[in-house]
Amino acid sequence: MGGFEWRHGVPDPSRAVVIISAATSVRCTYYARFADYLFNHGLDVMLYDYRGIGVSRSGSLRGFKASWSDWGVLDAHAILMRAQRECPGQPIDMVGHSFGGCTVGLAAGASRVRRLVTVGAQFAYWRDYAAAQRWPMFARWHVVMPLLTRLCGYFPGKRLGWLEDTPAGVVNDWAAMNTRFERLPSARTLHSLPFASVTANTLAISLSDDPFGTVAATERLLRYFSASERTHLRINPADIGETAIGHFAFFHSRYQQSLWPIALGWLLDGALAHDTAGTFINRPL
Template sequence: MSSLETFPPLPAASNTAHAFCERAGDGYPLGGFCWRHQLPDSSRPVVIINAATSVRCSYYARFAQYLFSHGFDVMTYDYRGIGESRPAAMRHFKASWTDWGALDFEAMLQRAAREFPGQPVDVVGHSFGGCAAGLAPSSAQLRRLVTVGAQFAYWRDYASDSRWQLFGKWHVLMPLLTRLFGYFPGKRLGWLEDTPAGVVKDWSTRTAAYELRPSGKALVDLPFAQVTAQTLAISLTDDPFGTVAAIERLLGYFRSSPRSHLRIAPGDIDEVQIGHFAFFHSRFQARLWPIALQWLQQGQLADDVPGRVLTLSEP
């Protein structure tokens, strides 16, 4: 599986971006970056990028710059507890997956409505970031949604050839270390960023239903069903998290959205490996990024798109 550590570090922002601080509904300060065109245009979409669990928003800076160069305004941000939104002390800091969607992503939607009034709002969600798109109370306003490897870590959905290795790492060792330290010290282990204990509980809980995670709510109270955005789920065949079962499990929650699932094998673009993280690496700017761009621009796939479109299983 591709890892973040194999890639060169990305700048926190390019010279076209500016940093911002936005307070969530509960007052928590969230740090992020915005790529904004000088002249306002109510027809220009603004794209919010939702990061994967415990991945800093700076990882998506080049992809954000790419979207900006193709006519979008773009916002990236860190969830509470991560990167630009990290507290002074992580031990026993309270945050959960549902907080990341219902409070933090919601804050970005509120900022977009205020800073870009009247503009369409699109989202690109990586891994859990795709799930977060369905947790915000204002998510009904979304126009288009692109997810990459998006799922919520149900362990039986992991790829069969690495399932037990991933189970031991993320569902046994990670919660044990979290109990010891009061948070998951991922950075010193080279396993992504340090992670709040509540997020670890959500990730490591062994249930197939998001609403049964520790921070979940009754399904009727989750905003997923109000999302009507044209949705493209991109998955990679060598992503051990983003299997067909995992992708479709999350897509099932977006039942009011028109949904497409594009499954890409590395060989489809003459590569050996892509994995869970590398879609957003700049070496794929010419071969993978245009897929997301066209969906955001037109809500459809090109005729010559690599991979194959899967028919979604019946619920």
Template sequence: MNDTPIHISAADAYPLKGRLWRHPGAAEAGRPLVIINPATSVRSDYYARFAAYLHAQGFDVISYDYRGIGHSRPASLRGFEASWLDWGRLDFDAVLRWAATHCPGQPLQVVAHSVGGFLIGLAPSNHLLTRVFSMGAQYAYWRDYASHRRLSMLLKWHALMPALSSLLGYFPGKRLGWMEDTPRGVVRDWTHPGARFEDAYRRGPQAMPRAERAALVQGFANLRADTLALSVSDDEFGTRDAIQRLLAYYSNSQRCHLRLSPQALGCARIGHFAFFHSRFESSLWPIALRWLRDGEVDAELARFIVSDSPPRHPAA
């Protein structure tokens, strides 16, 4: 698949593993390099087909696993400490800095799935980004879950998941067939955010002074890259309110929220995860491609734009 393994050390020296799809020969200054930020506890391998697709379209691509997940997992997760803050401030930031150092002069872009879109705001180096595409990006505020599934999702993700994590020292997601095994700090962050994510750090073992919480929020405002946030109507996590709640933090980014229904694309279901499945190569993937390549939304999709800040006129 024209990809090679890469090893990146985070600022605290934690070893991260990923893969690089890069075109041979000297890097062209105008050729973008796309970093893929996975969803919570989804292995980077899941995005390999999409990475290969972007590479075939002329991009260089990096996929990687956050600490505690996939190829970046330690021998044991029992008691292993990792959090969303670590994934954003240390892991994604390390990959972004690595890309800037090893691929100088190339525009740096991100494709972010679910919490991957939230982690962008936590990275001190996010000002290096030139364009962002996100799919179902939010930070799991429970009131934003789809109303018809909210109770069952609360029981599954906000009751059973933290209970098992407390008992075992990590969440055995793989054994349950839900997702990858997950560090307990990530579970804590998933299950405790309020309407504003920074309020989770007011008290408890992860409490921060007010100034540090304010600095977290300011980090989101440091992003200047244009952002296209895609959501789908049958995504129980990525509801309209959930997407808009996260986008509001990126106050200095031009933000376009495009919301589609499966029926508009002639398919039965998309949901929170299926965008990156190869069956959508000819229908959904070109949306991301056009945005990353040209910064445009196809005119035929203009009627599905929920919000555009500031107003952006879709290309013909």
């Protein structure tokens, strides 16, 4: 498994190390500017690519064995153990984008995470997609994607300009159309899911124009983190003077002054500023 690090030098128990878990089939370098921002505000940061993606890919994906469960149980756990080993005594926090928000709940080391920020996090249950885009999204992700995967032995996402090339096992999980994570093809073989061992103070950010990260989808995943204090903040682009943000743009550097401080404040203090943009869907009393 490969990745990149932003480190301040010797471990310091007052400085957290933040692990960023990417969306499905997105290279970890997509989050490099956000990692720079966190580093420049005093945090250590680790990015990593899931097996079969980016710097963690070697050779053809035809016949390559990897699933969503592997990305969490094996890869997210490995990076958590590396953070613990290389940054002894430092708190470990995580940021998860889209499926990346699920990874902490699959890793056996999940109980070590102190604070968690998720953005558009869900596991692609199709009925949770935004109503206006639901059927086109269903056709793309639950019909075309698995059909092409069956033909090619993997999903050739780069050729289509959709995603990175994606292992067949990941596609099978995404396209499975189950309401429960534990019913996804790869999850059925797991003895247990560590979600309930996560005690991280959790901030789930959803964007009102994100067709994946609807309120229903975000809350569906949040319910798995039953031992965590969970805050769900929903942001409308108009709240920050924008017309669109969508599923991916939160991590674009143009939001360094408007959206990124929300995540930074949570990672530094475990709290939100009183004037934070957005509306609370769910918040601890």
